[in-house]
Amino acid sequence: MTRERKPAAGVQAPLPCKSKPADAKPSPVAAPAKRMRKDRVAVAAVAPATPPLELRLLADMLRIRRMEEKCAELYGAGKIRGFLHLYIGEEACATGAMHALAAEDNVVATYREHGHALLRGVGMNAIMAEMFGKAAGCSRGRGGSMHLFDVPRRFYGGNAIVGGGLPLAVGLALADRLQGMRRVTACVFGEGAMAEGAFHESINLAALWQLPVLFCCENNLYAMGTALARSESQTDLCAKAASYRVATFRADGMDVRAVFDTVSRAAKQVREGGGPAFVELQTYRFRAHSMFDPDLYRDKAEIEQWKQRGPIHSFSAQLKTDGRLTEEAFLALDAEAEAEVAAAIAFAEQAPWEPVADLLKDVHTPAGAAEGGAR
Amino acid sequence: MRVSYREAMRLALREALQNDARVFLMGEDVGRYGGSYAVSKGLLEEFGPERIRDTPLSELGFVGAGVGAALGGMLPIVEVMTVNFSLLALDQIVNSASLLRHMSGGQCSVPLVLRMATGAGRQLAAQHSHSLENWYAHIPGIRVLAPATVADARGMLAPALADPDPVVIFEHAQLYNLEDELADNWRCDIAHAAVRRSGTQASVFAYGGCLPKALQAADELVAAGIDVEVVDLRVLRPLDIDTIAASVRRTHRAVVVDEGWRSGSLAAEVIARIVEACFYELDAPPARVCSEEVPIPYAKHLEEAALPQPAKIVAAVKELLNV
Ligand SMILES: Cc1ncc(C[n+]2csc(CCOP(=O)(O)OP(=O)(O)O)c2C)c(N)n1
Numbered sequence: 001m002t003r004e005r006k007p008a009a010g011v012q013a014p015l016p017c018k019s020k021p022a023d024a025k026p027s028p029v030a031a032p033a034k035r036m037r038k039d040r041v042a043v044a045a046v047a048p049a050t051p052p053l054e055l056r057l058l059a060d061m062l063r064i065r066r067m068e069e070k071c072a073e074l075y076g077a078g079k080i081r082g083f084l085h086l087y088i089g090e091e092a093c094a095t096g097a098m099h100a101l102a103a104e105d106n107v108v109a110t111y112r113e114h115g116h117a118l119l120r121g122v123g124m125n126a127i128m129a130e131m132f133g134k135a136a137g138c139s140r141g142r143g144g145s146m147h148l149f150d151v152p153r154r155f156y157g158g159n160a161i162v163g164g165g166l167p168l169a170v171g172l173a174l175a176d177r178l179q180g181m182r183r184v185t186a187c188v189f190g191e192g193a194m195a196e197g198a199f200h201e202s203i204n205l206a207a208l209w210q211l212p213v214l215f216c217c218e219n220n221l222y223a224m225g226t227a228l229a230r231s232e233s234q235t236d237l238c239a240k241a242a243s244y245r246v247a248t249f250r251a252d253g254m255d256v257r258a259v260f261d262t263v264s265r266a267a268k269q270v271r272e273g274g275g276p277a278f279v280e281l282q283t284y285r286f287r288a289h290s291m292f293d294p295d296l297y298r299d300k301a302e303i304e305q306w307k308q309r310g311p312i313h314s315f316s317a318q319l320k321t322d323g324r325l326t327e328e329a330f331l332a333l334d335a336e337a338e339a340e341v342a343a344a345i346a347f348a349e350q351a352p353w354e355p356v357a358d359l360l361k362d363v364h365t366p367a368g369a370a371e372g373g374a375r
Numbered sequence: 376m377r378v379s380y381r382e383a384m385r386l387a388l389r390e391a392l393q394n395d396a397r398v399f400l401m402g403e404d405v406g407r408y409g410g411s412y413a414v415s416k417g418l419l420e421e422f423g424p425e426r427i428r429d430t431p432l433s434e435l436g437f438v439g440a441g442v443g444a445a446l447g448g449m450l451p452i453v454e455v456m457t458v459n460f461s462l463l464a465l466d467q468i469v470n471s472a473s474l475l476r477h478m479s480g481g482q483c484s485v486p487l488v489l490r491m492a493t494g495a496g497r498q499l500a501a502q503h504s505h506s507l508e509n510w511y512a513h514i515p516g517i518r519v520l521a522p523a524t525v526a527d528a529r530g531m532l533a534p535a536l537a538d539p540d541p542v543v544i545f546e547h548a549q550l551y552n553l554e555d556e557l558a559d560n561w562r563c564d565i566a567h568a569a570v571r572r573s574g575t576q577a578s579v580f581a582y583g584g585c586l587p588k589a590l591q592a593a594d595e596l597v598a599a600g601i602d603v604e605v606v607d608l609r610v611l612r613p614l615d616i617d618t619i620a621a622s623v624r625r626t627h628r629a630v631v632v633d634e635g636w637r638s639g640s641l642a643a644e645v646i647a648r649i650v651e652a653c654f655y656e657l658d659a660p661p662a663r664v665c666s667e668e669v670p671i672p673y674a675k676h677l678e679e680a681a682l683p684q685p686a687k688i689v690a691a692v693k694e695l696l697n698v
């Protein structure tokens with residue numbers, strides 16, 4: 001289905017390396033905002049020396065791609081059920097954006113969030129187990145693919161109501177402001193969400209109160225089967241956002257380096273107290289909206305055209321041209337990603353089901369158990 | 376000390392703001408204007424605009440922001456002017472506040488308190504007269520309170536803030552001017568119904584704005600020689616079935632008063648619980664006094680006719696007793 005090459009059989013892959021959890025304490029506003037690069041969460045491989053950023057970006061795009069390709073297979077095999085929205089083709093967006101954030105930042109995402117969760121440090125095992133509906137999943141099997149959560153890593157879902165996460169992001173940023181935390185809250189959403197009242201109410205509140213929210217729009221040109229021009233009177237999304245007097249940024253969402261640079265600039269401005277910012281990442285999904293979508297509303301030629309610009313092969317080709325990547329190194333990264341996926345699937349397969357006796361758990365907070373997340 | 380329901384609520388807000396730096400109040404016109412029902416009057420001057428936060432007309436946005444702030448470690452009290460406008464925020468209440476703990480597998484709590492005025496009776500016509508407490512009482516994950524006395528207006532906020540999960544407080548608009556002596560023992564829980572008047576021949580269950588009507592009906596009935604018990608539901612979710620059933624076991628007759636429309640009403644739920652818990656204790660089929668199935672009309676006589684009234688409660692009890 002995808003253009004990226006398969007690794008040669010039998011390539012020995014190093015063990016996948018867990019990303020660093022985002023448990024770093026945020027710095028209070030009073031302290032000088034010294035941010036260390038090593039705080040960044042989305043680090044694929046570490047020891048002995050951290051590979052250059054470009055290789056980490058490439059490796060993480062591969063991890064998302066290989067994980068999701070397997071998800072599609074597992075869906076066909078009946079292991080993953082419900083709605084499954086793949087991100088294939090859009091990997092440069094999550095990869096560039098998540099790398100541009102600090103470990104202490106908050107992220108609120110949508111149902112198309114597998115990649116974002118992974119790069120925020122939610123283990124692939126926990127993600128895969130969640131998709132299988134197992135108790136070892138990152139939401140204990142209660143959420144599924146659309147509701148991946150990891151509150152210790154400040155990943156607040158996994159929201160399947162279009163636009164529903166945006167007010168939450170405003171509130172998280174408000175809480176940070178009231179508590180003197182200098183932290184960015186990034187909310188990721190599709191261009192379809194910009195027609196929702198929730199978008200307008202949220203960006204207005206964030207701008208009115210000058211809250212540190214990074215509005216990150218992944219414009220893949222379609223909301224299910226509805227093309228942008230069929231849902232928006234103003235198709236220039238930055239112009240729309242700019243009417244709320246927020247700084248706007250636009251990047252080629254098929255170019256991971258451009259996404260990283262742009263989101264880094266936007267996040268820096270937000271972090272330094274410049275109020276909210278809006279980033280539009282122009283991208284495209286190669287697969288259907290969800291596993292139920294027969295994809296009848298767009299031209300096959302259009303899809304093929306965008307695939308020419310596939311974020312993984314275009315970036316790796318560029319790195320090879322620049323002499324910063326060899327074919328062997330690429331194959332090694334790819335094999336590493338595939339090994340991580342295989343291990344995650346094995347983990348999810350063998351993980352136990354939650355006993356039905358526990359059905360009523362986690363509706364309310366048990367007495368004396370209210371720590372983390374809230375209080 | 377004699378105080379109004381409104382003042383009792385304000386005392387509770389002030390105490391909460393003084394006691395915990397995480398508490399803040401947010402909503403439309405809560406600050407400069409002083410609250411559309413004047414509940415928060417004076418609090419802006421006392422606590423400043425960061426903690427008494429005026430919002431734009433964005434019910435979905437600021438209720439959702441309250442959910443996010445609760446996730447982020449604060450204890451927000453979000454005032455939605457009235458239940459009528461809370462319909463614009465339903466998504467954030469039903470799809471975020473009440474679900475986040477469960478969907479995340481128990482990773483987070485949402486210690487949010489949502490306050491809203493409710494109810495009819497002031498000739499405000501159909502769009503400003505809703506009583507939709509039962510919609511909220513349908514949702515797992517939230518607690519729903521209906522303070523109907525000055526003491527509960529004073530006492531319910533603190534335990535609501537101490538609850539780690541979302542709590543919705545319905546303040547019946549007709550109650551704000553209610554005055555009563557505030558005794559020292561106003562502290563209360565948010566788990567139990569309360570017997571407001573003991574009796575032996577029938578139990579009248581009511582909540583919120585219907586409690587004074589039920590008590591007035593009880594006075595008339597007692598004067599007519601009928602000894603009724605009046606139970607204030609107080610907590611609409613989860614229902615305190617133990618107190619409800621205990622009352623029915625004493626009186627063997629039940630009338631439920633509810634300003635919501637009869638179909639799918641909270642009264643229907645209360646009666647179902649009674650039937651499940653103590654069917655064989657009943658000497659007569661349970662009865663309901665609900666709003667008529669019509670949008671609440673503007674004209675005074677029609678509005679009165681649409682709502683539960685003491686006379687209707689008296690009639691319902693007498694019918695149960697065949698007198
Ligand atoms: C409030 C709401 N309306 C409708 C839906 C059904 N729905 C799910 S995804 C989607 C399209 C959203 O498009 P977009 O925001 O562009 O995100 P994308 O799926 O392209 O990533 C729709 C209509 C929903 N989940 N929530």
Ligand SMILES: [Mg+2]
Binds near residue numbers: 220224
């Ligand atoms: Mg889209």
